[in-house]
Amino acid sequence: MAIEVPAPSADKDNSIAPDKTGRVIVITSGKGGVGKTTTTANIGMALAVLGEKVALLDADIGLRNLDLALGLENRIVYDIVDVVEGRAKLRSALIKDKRNANLAFLPAAQTRDKSAVSPDQMKSLVADILAEGYTFVLIDCPAGIEQGFKNATAGASEAIVVTNPEMSSVRDADRIVGLLEAQDLHNAKLIVNRLRPKMVRSDEALGVADVQEVLGQGVELIGVVPEDERIITSTNRGEPASLDETSLAGKAYRNIARRLRGEDVPFLTGTDLEEKEPGFLDKLFQLFGVKNN
Amino acid sequence: MTIFDRWFGKKEDSAKNVARDRLRMVLQQDRSSIPAPIMEKIRADILAVLCKHLDIDEREFDIAVEREGEAVALTANIPIRRIRPEAA
Numbered sequence: 001m002a003i004e005v006p007a008p009s010a011d012k013d014n015s016i017a018p019d020k021t022g023r024v025i026v027i028t029s030g031k032g033g034v035g036k037t038t039t040t041a042n043i044g045m046a047l048a049v050l051g052e053k054v055a056l057l058d059a060d061i062g063l064r065n066l067d068l069a070l071g072l073e074n075r076i077v078y079d080i081v082d083v084v085e086g087r088a089k090l091r092s093a094l095i096k097d098k099r100n101a102n103l104a105f106l107p108a109a110q111t112r113d114k115s116a117v118s119p120d121q122m123k124s125l126v127a128d129i130l131a132e133g134y135t136f137v138l139i140d141c142p143a144g145i146e147q148g149f150k151n152a153t154a155g156a157s158e159a160i161v162v163t164n165p166e167m168s169s170v171r172d173a174d175r176i177v178g179l180l181e182a183q184d185l186h187n188a189k190l191i192v193n194r195l196r197p198k199m200v201r202s203d204e205a206l207g208v209a210d211v212q213e214v215l216g217q218g219v220e221l222i223g224v225v226p227e228d229e230r231i232i233t234s235t236n237r238g239e240p241a242s243l244d245e246t247s248l249a250g251k252a253y254r255n256i257a258r259r260l261r262g263e264d265v266p267f268l269t270g271t272d273l274e275e276k277e278p279g280f281l282d283k284l285f286q287l288f289g290v291k292n293n
Numbered sequence: 294m295t296i297f298d299r300w301f302g303k304k305e306d307s308a309k310n311v312a313r314d315r316l317r318m319v320l321q322q323d324r325s326s327i328p329a330p331i332m333e334k335i336r337a338d339i340l341a342v343l344c345k346h347l348d349i350d351e352r353e354f355d356i357a358v359e360r361e362g363e364a365v366a367l368t369a370n371i372p373i374r375r376i377r378p379e380a381a
């Protein structure tokens with residue numbers, strides 16, 4: 001007679017690891033100034049609004065900027081290097097956003113350099129953040145392909161590559177995709193930022209299709225963000241544009257956050273992305289403080 | 294290019310098309326270029342294998358990446374002085 005041997009249960013295996021670990025996404029570009037920090041702040045806030053528990057990590061050590069995009073520069077006590085070197089507890093260094101309790105932020109050190117955090121330290125830092133129950137960790141990567149890039153990508157399991165629809169930025173994005181693969185970060189997602197629909201329509205500038213075509217199948221588009229003055233004003237105010245219902249770029253970032261969570265959201269195209277010239281009716285409505293959509 | 298393209302300003306040599314074509318070319322080069330230290334190592338490794346069987350003129354031995362359109366190939370120029378007797 002067969003003796004009942006309890007089969008190795010799946011539940012038991014799961015009880016060892018946390019039942020569901022969060023996602024760790026590094027935001028990179030290669031070329032500087034294409035919108036990594038803006039993207040990190042905006043997607044982070046949009047994910048928090050959607051109910052995710054989000055930690056944003058500024059890995060641009062020596063060139064701290066994410067604090068400004070988030071409007072949290074006055075609340076910094078400890079930074080990423082303080083945590084890694086054991087001078088501060090992770091929990092006391094993470095700054096909780098007052099607008100949305102789901103959002104937390106770990107600033108970069110401003111007076112240290114890119115070698116202050118090693119790839120191994122980054123990995124264990126990210127593991128510690130996940131252990132706090134965060135469902136998304138977004139890492140704002142420094143520009144370039146040197147040590148800072150290697151450190152910032154070390155703890156990530158997914159990557160977003162930000163590019164502008166412009167030759168040198170796309171070229172660097174292609175390079176970064178190759179380097180990400182070498183770090184075992186496959187299936188990078190692409191964001192085309194600062195699109196100028198009018199210039200694309202008049203054949204003066206590269207469009208999203210051109211960028212996708214030259215970069216090839218290896219990168220999947222996850223968002224198109226138009227050039228939007230509201231990004232500048234929102235950065236000036238320290239209020240991510242994704243909180244602004246009327247900003248086009250804000251809407252684009254909210255859509256990206258939804259796509260990251262697996263929702264199927266159509267891409268903004270052509271005329272959706274163009275700032276509408278206010279027509280007569282719009283002006284009339286504006287006069288009475290009504291929005292005409 | 295049709296006459297409609299001309300009317301609607303869709304030129305083959307629009308800034309957008311020029312940018313796309315230049316980008317396509319430069320990415321092809323970037324992707325297929327092998328870093329110099331790795332080329333050196335490949336050269337040394339190939340030479341080591343060949344020298345087991347052949348008497349090679351090392352100074353004239355040369356490898357290079359060649360491109361033709363989409364295709365990329367590694368070519369080698371291997372001047373043989375003589376075939377070592379044990380190889381025959």
Ligand SMILES: Nc1ncnc2c1ncn2[C@@H]1O[C@H](COP(=O)(O)OP(=O)(O)OP(=O)(O)O)[C@@H](O)[C@H]1O
Binds near residue numbers: 037194225235
């Ligand atoms: N969609 C947009 N529309 C208008 N301005 C934008 C847009 N995205 C980014 N910018 C502006 O571009 C500038 C650079 O953006 P950001 O700092 O996010 O880039 P970065 O990639 O993080 O730069 P760095 O490589 O220096 O870290 C900022 O002044 C920002 O306000």
Ligand SMILES: [Mg+2]
Binds near residue numbers: 037038
């Ligand atoms: Mg930045």
